[in-house]
Amino acid sequence: MNKLISLSLSSLVLLSCINLYASEMGHHSPNNKTISTEERFSESINNLNFVKKSQIIKLKDGDSFTLTAAIVKQKIGNKTIRRYAYNGSIPGPLIVVPKNAKIKLKFVNQTDTDQTLHSHGLRLDYRFDGVVGIGQKTPVKPGESFDYELFFPDAGVYWYHPHVREDYSQDMGLYGNYLVKDGLKEEPFNKQISLVLDDVLLSKDAKPYFKDFTNYAAMGRFGNIMLINGIPNYVTEVNKGDVVRLYLTNTSNTRTFQFKIPNVKIKLIAGDASNYEKQSWVDSVTIAPSERYTIDVLFEKEGSFNIESINPQKNLKLGTIKVIKGKSQKDYTKEFGILSEDSEVIKDIDKVRPFLDKKVDKNIALRVKMDMSHAEENPPEIEWEDTMPEMNSMMTSKEVTWQIEDLDTKKMNMDILWKFKKGNYYKIKIFNDPKSNHPMQHPIHFHGQRFLIVTRNGVKTTNYTWKDTALVKTGETVEILLEASNPGKWMSHCHIAEHLSAGMMIGFDVEE
Ligand SMILES: [Cu+2]
Structure with a gap:
């Protein structure tokens, strides 16, 4: 919608009414129903703990784990806002499991809204998919819990999030990664980092979230502050000479990122649910909401490297990778230079x-x-x-x-x-x-x-x-x-x- 849009008369009237009740509490909506403050989700930050740093949790086949969604507060720029977090952090814990593992996950809802846990991309038992009315009878009400049985048949990067009012709960911070490892495969990199891409809308014109309906329903709620792993101006450190494997996940409501790190070589390794048949060199990665991509990056020079999202309208800086002179480590430069094929994926796709x-x-x-x-x-x-x-x-x-x-x-x-x-x-x-x-x-x-x-x-x-x-x-x-x-x-x-x-x-x- 780049150009001007002409509206019919009725929608103009409607839109101006909505404008009024969005800014004035207790005003009458177009349906003549009084909109009270109760109908917005709470924005209070009283008596809340600050968000914590995300943990890495390694689980093995048969393990049990508890994941609790709760209300926290977070300082973003000069604002402290109400947020939701899994086990206190945004993103929630990075859950690392071996391929083909079965895990029991007890989900506890300590938020003030209905929740479920959807494990995105997993080919699991549909009763544990977290979709109300399809696999799960009722949502997990505040104060309740639900025992999910998860199954991880495919190696790669997956993620979990609510499947009730994602436009609110997920935007509030409820998301986290699963990293499914195929233990038999050799991994030619020095460091692996999960980068969860998100944005949050904190501009002065931002409209609140409402309980009975979703706003920003045309284009989705675009954020004005970019987040990596839940924070603006994300910074991480790697050593000079490192080959770094980056796991990208887009958890934003609507923003498509065009992920780029200028002045480094980027090798595309995997999409959502498997490696590519063949690795390839790329300049950037276009990643839409819920998609995942895995890339390898070689940092040959010391210095500061921007993580950016570029598009025809804006160049957004998402964070910084600081490359320092570290201690000597295994040299994967040669492996990085080769575009290899994944014979298992090729064999798998041969059948198709x-x-x-x-x-x-x-x-x-x-x-x-x-x-x-x-x-x-x-x-x-x-x-x-x-x-x-x-x-x-x-x-x-x-x-x-x-x-x-x-x-x-x-x-x-x-x-x-x-x-x-x-x-x-x-x-x-x-x-x-x-x-x-x-x-x-x-x-x-x-x-x-x-x-x-x-x-x-x-x-x-x-x-x-x-x-x-x-x-x-x-x-x-x-x-x-x-x-x-x-x-x-x-x-x-x-x-x-x-x-x-x-x-x-x-x-x-x-x-x-
Ligand atoms: Cu759509």
Whole structure:
């Protein structure tokens, strides 16, 4: 939405009303319902502990672990704000487990809102997927707990977060990584660091979060302060000569990052749920909400290196890597210089290759229904920034419905319930309609399964990685091949938190 948008008369009236009640407590909303302060989530920081440093927790097969979500406070810039944290930290503990481990995780809710724990990307038992109404009967109420049984069949980087009002609870700080290690593989790097990318909105025009609806429902709540591992101006230190493995996760509500460290060589290793077939050199990594990428970086020179997110509108500095002259260590420079292949991933995908050219099984289109007239003639492929913050903040899930339409059955959102058979592959063609009222990119996530991105605008992928989320840009057609490997009741949805709250989800079953 770069250009001016013309509004219909009714929406102008509506928007000005919302504007009033957002700034004046107790004002009447468009529905003539009194909005009281109770309907906002609390912003109090009384009697709260400060957020702590995140821990690394190593677990083995059969272990049990307790994860407690609670209310904390955090100083960001010159503001101290109310936050949510898992085990006191943002991100929550980095949970390191061996591949194929089964873990019992007791989740305790000490926040003041309903929660669940969703383990993003894990092909686990659907009853422990944390989706209310599908795998889990009820949310975990404040003061209650729930015992999750987790299973980690795939090596790589995954993450956990609530699956109730993500636009609020996740934005408040509820997210953390799982790192699943394949103990048999040699790892040619000196140091590994998980970088969780996020942003938070603390500008003077920021609107509060409301209990009964989601605001910023058009573009999502873009933050104005960039966070790595929960903090602005993140700094870390590595030694000169180090090859550093960076695990990137985007936990923001809506921001797509174009991750870059200028003046170093970056090697792309892995996507969401596996290594790439072949490693490659990259300048930057485009990472949408909920996606993960693993990269190796060689720091040959001492000095300060910026971590940036670059886009056509802004260059954002996310943090700094300080390269110091450290003590001598194993030299992985030679290994770093080689682009290797992962024979296991290649073998795994060999089994799937016969299905890559199969016919399309499901056709969906991504659209929005809102009380606004046509927006743009040439919308950008990715909305990198909130280009219309005033209007975006006023659009709520009551006026905006984001839609996934099944083009064959004409069904919409949760009226869609696909039936898949375990062991089969399904080609799903996703069209992001650029003529929709407000076209925008959507990171489409499938729960409990993995898939390959087969084509983008008809162009075939030449180097595969298993994915659980596909960024579908405005106007783009993306074909994915879903491997129905994990039986149960599941959902697929856009991972822009506000789009999910505004309806953008479908259901699917995988039957034995
Ligand atoms: Cu979306």
